[in-house]
Amino acid sequence: MAMMRYAEALNAALREEMSRDPSVFMFGEDIGRYGGVFKVSRGLMEEFGESRVRDTPISEQALTAMAVSAAMTGTRPILEIMYADFIPLCMDALVNQASVFGYLWEGQVEMPFVLRTQGGGGVGTGAQHAKSLDSFLTHIPGIKVVAPVTPADAKGMLKSAIRDAQPVIFLEHKLLYNMRGEVPDGEDELVPLGKARLVRPGRDVSIFATSKMVIEAEAAAVQLAKDGIDAEVIDLRTLRPLDLASIKASIARTHHAVVVNEGWTFCGYAAELSATIMDHCFDDLDAPVARVAMPDMPIPYSEPLEAAVIPNAARIAEAARRVLA
């Protein structure tokens, strides 16, 4: 085990997979000489050269399309899109290319690319650099979407994503990069995609959260414990395909569910979780599912305004109390 920051864990995963497999290469804006805006790719251009670690023009649309076709022709591209807010620029390549060809040309092509990006608010980056557009991505069939929270998961899941035969969107959060945690040693320490993580067991209510909202959910569980409410917190880790077995097992124990996601509420990822839980766990539920998500509005800049819209521990705890009332 080594103590690492989240960004360092990602860097280690990239370095190990680039060393292990010469068909892995990285491209994106500012990732080479500068080492990435969040320093995730620091030192990699020096180590692997300018062909495999490429600084690119600001061309998200073509870059994403190129990741798709490069993946279909024998490489394992890792594309960094600097902000999740730029995902709309990538959508044709994901929706009309990546999602389609794996199906139409099944057995003829594989599409092992990873699109890394980071989203989320909380540090005053404003309306065009703070969003979580998870539901845009999880809506697309044939594409996996993951969002690790701990440094150990960041490393283990990025390695799994790079080795996966399907497109994987790897969602990071700007407030996670400096978080520290123990990371297991070993080049083959993989964390499987599609498996949720039990963060804290509890008997009274299940809180299912994604990305940085897992940390808020943990804080909510601490607040709830003071009132004698024993909350279970589950980090979904993979947003699609969903670990339905873990969700069902948890609700079978607690009979109450709160779903938390930092994206918009209407048609958001939390809405999908809520509908999925209703489809599969209706008989186990003692109360309707509660949703905690971003209000349906752009994210304001000023600190008190931004703090008022981003879901937090207090709102999660309040939702848990509501479902138990």
Place this chain on the structure above:
Amino acid sequence: MKNSPSVEEQREIHRRMILTRRLEEILGVMAKEGKTRGPLHRCDGQEAVGVASCMALNTSDYVCTTHRGHHVYVGKGMEPRRIVAEIMGRETGYCGGRGGHMLLGDASIGMIGGNAIVGAGIPAAAGMALSIQVLKQDRVAMAVFGDGAAQTGIAHEAMNMAGLWKLPVIFLLENNQYGLTVRQEVQSPVEDLFIRAAGYGMPGLKIDGNDAVAVYRAVAEASERARRGEGATLIEAKTYRMQGFSTSDMGGYQSDEEMAPWRERDPILVSAKALGALIGDKAVSDIASEAETDIQAAFDLALSDPFPTFEFHRPSGAYAEI
């Protein structure tokens, strides 16, 4: 002349052009009779561009094309029977009936593939060329795209990177004068689009797209350049779309006056004349009769092939558990 097709290649180009033309004509009749499904985009008049360009490349080279790609499919060596089967939604089609006429692919011969999003083939070929460069392979990638696609933003992004990184890619701009129903001059301030190459630091040239030999030579030379590590080329092949945008096009905007000179310069007539001088007119007409027999057989077989039965795609199957 350097990079010219051999007589044998020229014969094969001619054969594949006739196969394509007959494919289009038979499909056109079937569409009128209500025997096809969805729109069909015929490439009558443009056969030289798709066929001769692919014939100038190796089987291992990558090619992608547009919604109007039958000439490229046949040119790259896909079998007419399986092309027709895909268009008719049969199990034996290249995509088992999942793709339809705009989205054929055969990765085993580098044909990946048709693409019905206008402009999408341009970064697709650039990405394949990026892959070739990273893996240091002896291959090239080619995008065949139209004058309409040349006006998309993604065309600029992809060509800029191809020029910047000297990617082994050929941008073959098939200028058939129309983006859907709107003429090229209503979509672009300049008549010649190859001049853009200067802005991407790559050679650009204009050729007669109805002359199969000229298409072959230009693509062969661009392919040699790319293999030498000298990067991308933009080739603008001037041609003309003799049929409407699709089988659902109501027409009325392509005048006889406009079309007459192009009809005289039909790429199959141009090819027949050139080839006749080499092998004699009798041998040229024999190619046409052989092609006719082959295309009829392709339709007969494809139309007796079974329809597929529905099953979930594996990845979707995994998702379907949700």
